Amino acid sequence: MKAAMIHKHGGVDCVTVGEFPDPKVGEGDVVLEVRSAALNHLDIWIRKGRPGVQLDMPHVLGSDGAGVIAEVGPKTHGINIGDEVIVNPGLSCGCCESCRRGQQSECLTFGIVGMSRPGTFAEKVAVPFQNVYPKPDHLSFDEAAALPLAYQTAWRMLMTRAGLRAGETVLIHGIGGGVALAGLQLAKLAGAEVIVTSSSDEKLSRAKAIGADHVVNYQAIDDLIGTIKDITKGCGVDIVMDSVGAATWSTNFGVVRRGGRIVLCGVTTGLQAETDLRALYWNQLTVMGSTMGSNEDVRQMLRAVEAAKLKPVMDSVKSLEEIRETMSRMEAGEQFGKIVVKVT
Numbered sequence: 030m031k032a033a034m035i036h037k038h039g040g041v042d043c044v045t046v047g048e049f050p051d052p053k054v055g056e057g058d059v060v061l062e063v064r065s066a067a068l069n070h071l072d073i074w075i076r077k078g079r080p081g082v083q084l085d086m087p088h089v090l091g092s093d094g095a096g097v098i099a100e101v102g103p104k105t106h107g108i109n110i111g112d113e114v115i116v117n118p119g120l121s122c123g124c125c126e127s128c129r130r131g132q133q134s135e136c137l138t139f140g141i142v143g144m145s146r147p148g149t150f151a152e153k154v155a156v157p158f159q160n161v162y163p164k165p166d167h168l169s170f171d172e173a174a175a176l177p178l179a180y181q182t183a184w185r186m187l188m189t190r191a192g193l194r195a196g197e198t199v200l201i202h203g204i205g206g207g208v209a210l211a212g213l214q215l216a217k218l219a220g221a222e223v224i225v226t227s228s229s230d231e232k233l234s235r236a237k238a239i240g241a242d243h244v245v246n247y248q249a250i251d252d253l254i255g256t257i258k259d260i261t262k263g264c265g266v267d268i269v270m271d272s273v274g275a276a277t278w279s280t281n282f283g284v285v286r287r288g289g290r291i292v293l294c295g296v297t298t299g300l301q302a303e304t305d306l307r308a309l310y311w312n313q314l315t316v317m318g319s320t321m322g323s324n325e326d327v328r329q330m331l332r333a334v335e336a337a338k339l340k341p342v343m344d345s346v347k348s349l350e351e352i353r354e355t356m357s358r359m360e361a362g363e364q365f366g367k368i369v370v371k372v373t
């Protein structure tokens with residue numbers, strides 16, 4: 030089968046499109062013919078290599094996918110050949126204490142399709158049968174492929190971790206990335222007032238068009254904290270949703286209200302940052318990390334998406350052969366929404 034893979038870690042030149050053996054269906058696996066996949070920053074981290082993560086090379090990249098079931102293992106149930114599905118890329122053991130508590134993304138051996146096993150940038154992919162969900166009827170395969178990782182991550186951050194309630198204010202840094210835009214859409218769905226930031230006026234105007242209440246170009250102003258405080262009438266925001274990391278971390282402690290919450294799911298600008306410990310305790314802040322979602326997060330997110338007929342924000346649809354250009358676009362932060370890869 031055709032697949033986009035790496036033979037070694039490194040830059041975008043390490044990604045090649047070529048032949049890769051068809052996946053073998055394990056007892057509890059299903060194999061789907063991938064129609065569409067979608068890029069995530071995770072693909073870049075995996076391509077570059079992560080400490081402690083050993084991959085069998087060549088390795089097929091890609092975590093998000095949607096397609097049609099082609100094979101089912103003997104120990105699967107409820108899924109039939111021909112079903113149209115999306116892949117939840119979170120891999121959990123199902124039997125550790127976290128899994129038994131229903132917190133699959135806290136699993137002791139948590140892994141991700143495209144990291145812990147061959148990914149979705151391929152004509153076929155095998156995944157545990159528990160990891161496929163029916164494709165929402167109102168979404169095309171391209172749209173459905175854009176959904177799983179970013180939207181479950183945003184759902185868990187806002188709803189499960191930060192406990193967002195209608196009427197609260199949410200600040201989302203760096204609007205344009207998949208998780209940030211998913212956060213904007215889901216926060217609006219939940220009745221929040223949303224402030225977004227970017228260095229691009231074009232991205233801000235597009236964010237406004239899909240529901241952002243306030244937009245701030247942080248490069249065009251001297252005082253981001255003061256601007257956010259002005260928007261919130263001096264209070265600060267209830268929740269900061271951060272997928273940026275080092276570049277935004279210290280700002281978070283100046284813009285969140287007393288008793289507010291800061292939730293972080295990614296570090297696209299770096300791993301190390303300074304924390305204002307005085308603001309943390311004096312303002313009684315709650316700082317939370319969040320990784321992807323539990324099965325229940327995925328279920329709730331899909332229900333909300335289906336009920337609202339919500340469509341993920343998509344930057345572009347590219348072919349598998351264009352994978353290097355698409356990865357470069359994401360790495361440069363040029364995208365607005367999910368970059369989808371049409372596979373078959």
Ligand SMILES: [Zn+2]
Binds near residue numbers: 123124135136138
């Ligand atoms: Zn587990």
